[in-house]
Structures are given as structure tokens and as C-alpha cells.
Amino acid sequence: MSVTFGEDDLTELAAETAGRLAAEGVPQALASGDSRLWGPEAQAEAAVRLGWLNLPHTSRELLPEIDALVRRARAEGLDHVVLAGMGGSSLAPEVITASDDVPLTVLDTTDPGQVRRALSDRLESTILVVASKSGGTVETDSHRRIYEKAFRDAGIDPASRIVVVTDPGSPLEQTAREAGYQVFLADPNVGGRYSALTAFGLVPSALAGADVERLLDDAAEVLPLLSRTEGNPGLDLGAALGAAAAAGRDKLVIEDGLSEINGLPDWIEQLVAESTGKSGKGILPVVGADPGDAEDELLAGIDTDGVVTVAGPLGAQFLVWEYATAVAGRVLGIDPFNQPNVSESKENTAALLDRAELPVGTPLLVDGPVEVYGELPGDGEAKDLSDVFTRLLEAIPSDGYLAVMAYLDREAAFDAPYAEGASFEEMTDVWSGADAATLRGMLAIRTDRPVTFGWGPRFLHSTGQYHKGGPQNGAFLQITGAVENDLEVPGKPYTLGRLQLAQALGDLGALAGRGRPVVRLHLTDRVAGVARLLAAAREV
Numbered sequence: 370m371s372v373t374f375g376e377d378d379l380t381e382l383a384a385e386t387a388g389r390l391a392a393e394g395v396p397q398a399l400a401s402g403d404s405r406l407w408g409p410e411a412q413a414e415a416a417v418r419l420g421w422l423n424l425p426h427t428s429r430e431l432l433p434e435i436d437a438l439v440r441r442a443r444a445e446g447l448d449h450v451v452l453a454g455m456g457g458s459s460l461a462p463e464v465i466t467a468s469d470d471v472p473l474t475v476l477d478t479t480d481p482g483q484v485r486r487a488l489s490d491r492l493e494s495t496i497l498v499v500a501s502k503s504g505g506t507v508e509t510d511s512h513r514r515i516y517e518k519a520f521r522d523a524g525i526d527p528a529s530r531i532v533v534v535t536d537p538g539s540p541l542e543q544t545a546r547e548a549g550y551q552v553f554l555a556d557p558n559v560g561g562r563y564s565a566l567t568a569f570g571l572v573p574s575a576l577a578g579a580d581v582e583r584l585l586d587d588a589a590e591v592l593p594l595l596s597r598t599e600g601n602p603g604l605d606l607g608a609a610l611g612a613a614a615a616a617g618r619d620k621l622v623i624e625d626g627l628s629e630i631n632g633l634p635d636w637i638e639q640l641v642a643e644s645t646g647k648s649g650k651g652i653l654p655v656v657g658a659d660p661g662d663a664e665d666e667l668l669a670g671i672d673t674d675g676v677v678t679v680a681g682p683l684g685a686q687f688l689v690w691e692y693a694t695a696v697a698g699r700v701l702g703i704d705p706f707n708q709p710n711v712s713e714s715k716e717n718t719a720a721l722l723d724r725a726e727l728p729v730g731t732p733l734l735v736d737g738p739v740e741v742y743g744e745l746p747g748d749g750e751a752k753d754l755s756d757v758f759t760r761l762l763e764a765i766p767s768d769g770y771l772a773v774m775a776y777l778d779r780e781a782a783f784d785a786p787y788a789e790g791a792s793f794e795e796m797t798d799v800w801s802g803a804d805a806a807t808l809r810g811m812l813a814i815r816t817d818r819p820v821t822f823g824w825g826p827r828f829l830h831s832t833g834q835y836h837k838g839g840p841q842n843g844a845f846l847q848i849t850g851a852v853e854n855d856l857e858v859p860g861k862p863y864t865l866g867r868l869q870l871a872q873a874l875g876d877l878g879a880l881a882g883r884g885r886p887v888v889r890l891h892l893t894d895r896v897a898g899v900a901r902l903l904a905a906a907r908e909v
């Protein structure tokens with residue numbers, strides 16, 4: 370495992386900062402679980418959040434039970450593994466399984482189309498892992514209810530198909546015990562985004578066929594380095610990230626090139642954004658972007674060259690990035706274990722769901738299949754969608770960013786029809802031409818500021834904290850879409866589609882309430898709408 374720097378200034382800054390942290394006793398304090406490292410206000414939370422450093426050893430206890438579950442699933446022919454979990458409860462398994470090239474269907478969405486897609490895929494051989502630390506996350510609770518009904522309707526006993534991962538004593542533990550589900554209890558002394566090597570990372574990944582023992586072995590190998598005062602990759606990385614951000618280089622562009630580790634930047638995004646984006650400070654991870662030459666960008670490469678290069682196997686990467694984030698938190702003077710602003714959008718959503726009608730407002734403009742809502746930055750009325758994009762791009766502060774947030778089905782682009790006999794390249798062109806995520810790159814070339822992209826509500830558990838708690842220099846573009854075939858959430862008064870829209874509007878309220886420029890584009894026809902978005906971006 371190694372962390373290296375490709376610029377002399379950064380090498381110097383990192384060494385100086387790591388030296389100072391070592392002199393303050395940070396590595397020893399972390400190794401011994403000292404909760405005072407982030408100041409008195411953070412101490413109570415930190416006291417129950419430092420268990421992740423022991424996981425390479427303690428999580429081994431879970432392996433026999435996980436192995437028994439895997440054997441049962443194989444024996445019963447349950448070959449479609451679905452994971453319902455948000456943020457820290459699904460991002461690690463997504464990377465672990467992608468890196469091991471084994472299939473896992475992740476549900477971290479409230480999009481009815483995307484959930485229907487999972488439901489209609491091999492229900493008869495599906496095993497569902499419901500993963501929620503708190504046990505109260507609305508998206509995950511909805512997925513559990515929907516799958517319970519689907520199993521029952523298909524004459525399948527949910528107890529034979531649902532496995533729960535949660536913290537001891539959570540409401541989900543109680544529900545699961547009453548329903549007779551198999552329950553894995555995770556370490557309550559580890560927070561959601563630090564939980565990659567707990568039952569949250571291991572249970573679904575092993576079920577999908579990943580080698581989780583090797584993951585723990587790789588993490589165990591780097592562990593002794595993390596108590597060192599020199600040659601400590603976690604300390605070096607954290608010192609570099611924290612000190613660079615404190616000096617204004619606070620946009621972290623993360624690339625994984627053609628590395629065998631597949632998708633780690635999305636996991637790092639959540640870890641870094643949610644841990645550091647608060648009190649008006651923080652590090653903004655930028656994923657899926659080409660590095661620009663803006664002075665406030667820092668390029669981190671995972672097993673690929675960057676200004677910071679982090680090389681090593683996945684299990685070790687998890688641990689080193691967690692360590693680095695905790696260290697960066699100390700350098701920046703923030704509590705890396707809380708997420709004070711995530712709840713704000715959740716509360717807005719809950720309040721909206723209590724209303725008879727969602728307050729969607731009146732469109733400012735309708736451009737074909739796209740309705741534009743919100744307050745346009747700049748003067749006068751916009752004439753079309755390209756104009757809306759131009760105005761938003763102009764509204765990005767000189768040290769800021771644009772966040773594109775799409776509350777859509779992230780698999781929908783794969784439905785786009787392509788010609789028979791098309792090459793893989795041609796198919797990829799078709800998919801990217803039907804994918805809302807393509808908008809990120811198209812807008813990015815029209816500004817010298819970073820542009821991020823997130824699928825809603827997934828990003829609410831990640832960069833959503835940074836948007837609201839970090840430096841107030843974002844401009845925001847929301848995309849929502851008409852729902853054709855909604856899904857009831859059994860036992861709840863709302864449908865998934867209504868919940869999804871309420872989440873978008875709830876977050877919009879939180880951003881607008883901070884005076885940030887935020888525009889919502891609503892696609893009245895999703896396929897035509899995405900095509901129109903991309904065409905309009907081309908015209909900017």
C-alpha cells in the first residue's frame with residue numbers, strides 16, 4: 370500500500386503536516402481509540418465511532434455465519450442478490466462486487482421504474498439483503514415493504530428470502546426478529562460511511578460471490594502501518610487532503626483509470642463529502658470528471674497516477690481512506706463522524722409528504738418535454754433550456770461548483786434501442802446519448818469550474834451533506850421526471866413516486882433556503898426529456 374505525491378509543493382505540505390500530527394501523537398491516539406482528537410464537541414460521537422480500526426480482526430468472527438448463509442443460498446438456487454441500502458450501507462458492497470466482477474443489484478433509489486426493474490428480475494431466485502444501521506431510513510424501509518409484498522404475492526415466504534443487516538437495538542432489528550428474518554448485527558461503534566469492513570460490506574458481497582476474507586486480509590496487512598509516525602499511508606493521505614483543502618485546494622477529483630478496483634471513487638465521495646462537508650468547510654469530491662487546471666483542484670488517482678496516487682488492494686484502500694478522512698477532519702477542525710445537515714432535507718421531505726398535494730409550483734418555462742421550475746439566476750426571463758444552462762453556469766461562484774442531481778432511473782439508458790449487430794462502441798454511444806449523467810461532462814466543458822453529478826436520492830446520503838453544510842458556493846440543477854407506473858409502499862400512505870418527488874422538493878427547499886441558485890427541470894417525457902437536455906447543453 371502506498372501514498373505518493375506528484376508535486377514538490379504538495380510533498381512538502383503533506384510531510385510538514387504529517388510531521389506536526391505525529392508530534393501531536395495522532396497515530397497513537399487513533400490506534401488506541403482516543404475520542405478527544407476532534408475537540409470537546411465531537412468527543413461524545415467519536416467515542417462510539419472509532420471501531421473501524423479493529424475490523425480487519427474483529428470482522429473475522431462473522432465469516433462462519435456468512436459462509437453458512439452463502440451455502441444455504443447456493444443450495445436453494447438463490448442466485449439473484451439484491452441489496453437495499455443507502456449511502457454507507459450499500460456503496461462498499463457495490464465496489465467490492467464490481468471489483469470482484471460478481472453481480473449485485475443495488476437498490477438505493479426511490480425511482481419506481483428502477484425498483485420495478487429489480488422486482489421483475491428473477492424474483493423466484495432472489496435473496497434480498499436489507500441493510501440499515503439506524504433501521505429507520507425511509508428508502509430502505511420502503512424497499513423492504515415492497516419486496517415483502519412481492520414475495521408474498523408470488524407465494525414465497527419472505528422469511529426464506531430476506532436477510533437483515535442492522536445495528537443492535539434498531540427498530541429494524543425488532544421488525545426482522547418478529548418476521549423471522551436472519552439478522553446480522555453490525556458493530557455499533559462504527560458509523561455508516563466507515564462500515565465497509567463490517568457486516569454491511571461483507572454480508573451482501575459474500576452472497577454475491579466476492580472473496581471477503583481476502584478483503585479482510587488486505588486490510589489487516591496495512592493495519593500495522595497505521596500506527597506508525599512515519600511511513601503511515603493514512604496519515605500522509607489525510608495530512609495532504611486536509612492541508613491542501615485548508616489552503617484552498619478543496620475540490621478532490623478522484624480517478625480510478627483502468628484499475629482493477631472498480632467504482633471506489635463513489636465510495637470515497639460519500640466518505641469524504643459527508644465526513645468533511647460541514648460548518649462551512651469541507652472537501653468536495655468530484656467523480657467521473659476529467660481533471661481541469663483550476664487552482665483549487667487536487668487530483669487523486671486510485672491505482673493510477675494522480676497528483677496524489679493511492680495504490681493498493683481494495684481492503685487496504687478502505688481502511689487508509691477512512692483513516693485519512695478522520696485525519697483530514699482534525700486538520701480542518703471539523704467532526705468527521707456526524708452529518709448534521711442530512712436530516713434537514715429528510716425533515717423537509719417528511720413535512721411535504723404530510724401535505725395533500727406536493728407544492729410543485731408553476732413552470733417558468735416549458736421547452737418541449739422539459740419544464741423549468743425555480744428562480745433563475747441572472748436578469749430577465751430565459752428564452753429556452755440552453756439559456757437556463759448558461760444562466761446557471763454563470764451563477765457558479767469563482768471558487769464554487771455546479772451540482773447536477775438527477776432523481777431518475779439510473780439504469781434507464783440501457784433500455785435505449787440500438788441497431789442489430791452494433792459494436793460495443795456503438796452501443797456505448799447509444800447509452801450515453803440516453804443517459805442523464807452525460808449532462809455532467811457536457812456542462813463541464815462549458816465552465817472552468819468543477820461539475821458534479823449525483824443520482825437522487827442516493828447523493829443525499831453523500832454529497833448532499835456537503836451541499837448544505839460545506840462552503841456555500843454551489844449552484845444546483847435538479848432533474849425530476851414524470852412517473853408512468855408508480856409503486857405503492859405497503860403500509861404507507863405514499864407511493865414511491867411521491868416519495869421521490871418529495872425528496873427532490875425537500876432538498877430543493879433546503880438549498881433555496883440558503884440562498885443558493887437552484888433550478889429544477891422536470892421531464893414530462895423521460896426519454897425525450899433526456900434527449901432535449903443533452904441537445905440544449907450542446908447549444909450552450
Ligand SMILES: O=P(O)(O)OC[C@H]1O[C@H](O)[C@H](O)[C@@H](O)[C@@H]1O
Binds near residue numbers: 830
Ligand atoms: O444505514 P442507514 O442508517 O440506513 O443510513 C444510510 C445512510 O444514511 C445517512 O445519509 C447517513 O448520513 C449515512 O452515513 C448512512 O450511510
